[in-house]
Amino acid sequence: MTKHYFTSEHREFIKDRVKGRSNAELTEMFNRHFGLNLTCNQIKVFKKNHKLNSGLTGQFKPGHIPFNKGKKGINCGGKATQFKKGHAPWNYKPIGTERISADGYVEVKAADPNKWKAKHVLIWEAANGPVPKGHAVIFGDGNKRNLNPENLILVSREQLVRLNQKNLIQNDVELTKAGIIIADIYNKIGELRRGCKKKRGKEG
Amino acid sequence: MKNTLGDLNNHLFAQLERLGEEDLKGEKLQEEINRAKAISDIAAQIIANGSLVLKARMFMHEYGNGDHADKKLPPMLRAEFFRE
Numbered sequence: 001m002t003k004h005y006f007t008s009e010h011r012e013f014i015k016d017r018v019k020g021r022s023n024a025e026l027t028e029m030f031n032r033h034f035g036l037n038l039t040c041n042q043i044k045v046f047k048k049n050h051k052l053n054s055g056l057t058g059q060f061k062p063g064h065i066p067f068n069k070g071k072k073g074i075n076c077g078g079k080a081t082q083f084k085k086g087h088a089p090w091n092y093k094p095i096g097t098e099r100i101s102a103d104g105y106v107e108v109k110a111a112d113p114n115k116w117k118a119k120h121v122l123i124w125e126a127a128n129g130p131v132p133k134g135h136a137v138i139f140g141d142g143n144k145r146n147l148n149p150e151n152l153i154l155v156s157r158e159q160l161v162r163l164n165q166k167n168l169i170q171n172d173v174e175l176t177k178a179g180i181i182i183a184d185i186y187n188k189i190g191e192l193r194r195g196c197k198k199k200r201g202k203e204g
Numbered sequence: 205m206k207n208t209l210g211d212l213n214n215h216l217f218a219q220l221e222r223l224g225e226e227d228l229k230g231e232k233l234q235e236e237i238n239r240a241k242a243i244s245d246i247a248a249q250i251i252a253n254g255s256l257v258l259k260a261r262m263f264m265h266e267y268g269n270g271d272h273a274d275k276k277l278p279p280m281l282r283a284e285f286f287r288e
Contacts, residue, residue: 166248170255174209178251181216185244188223189237 140173159183
């Protein structure tokens with residue numbers, strides 16, 4: 001690249017046409033007009049040195065309409081390898097399928113596409129109606145695979161927290177039921193203690 | 205051994221009822237709470253023991269050899285918790 005000296009003629013040419021033109025556009029125009037071979041960068045530096053500005057910011061102005069507005073399904077190829085409509089995934093499971101969850105519970109698929117329900121809850125609900133709010137169904141002998149209705153016990157969350165905290169769930173239904181009464185007593189004690197503290201707080 | 209799980213349950217229910225009485229106040233209430241705490245702690249131990257005995261039975265059933273199995277068990281586990 002040889003050194004180029006801008007003449008006053010060149011300067012006037014660029015000054016007249018700089019508004020609203022990109023560097024590349026301006027360079028091409030300049031080279032064609034004068035039969036020269038300047039690079040884009042040379043024009044850019046000339047503009048900078050003479051404090052010329054194209055006024056372009058490269059930003060979208062408010063109210064700009066995107067090129068694909070109102071158009072649908074613009075395809076960029078790859079159509080041959082796309083899934084067709086109604087395609088069923090290879091690992092699709094029909095409703096009623098059973099699986100063992102990561103926590104060890106047996107689950108049954110209840111609805112498409114991905115509603116699974118715990119089997120022990122379903123069995124309990126079939127016998128006793130829906131599980132009330134704030135309650136859980138537990139396994140009396142602590143075995144998550146023992147789905148015998150006799151083995152399923154409904155407990156409230158207040159009882160469950162005490163059962164887990166004090167290790168009261170045993171390996172037999174009757175023992176666990178005794179554990180639930182113990183949990184009730186612990187809860188009652190807590191309730192009474194809180195009552196005491198409140199009274200003391202008011203007096204003091 | 206005469207005490208069964210049913211007796212334990214009766215004791216626990218009785219305690220729960222005593223706790224629920226509304227005219228308990230001050231010292232009396234504190235006393236009742238302490239008693240309830242003691243009873244429930246012991247009851248928790250009892251059912252844990254029951255679990256252990258049951259587990260021992262299960263292992264005996266699985267690995268034991270008939271009449272001699274009872275003699276091989278350590279004395280602590282010879283309690284017959286579920287006699288009824």
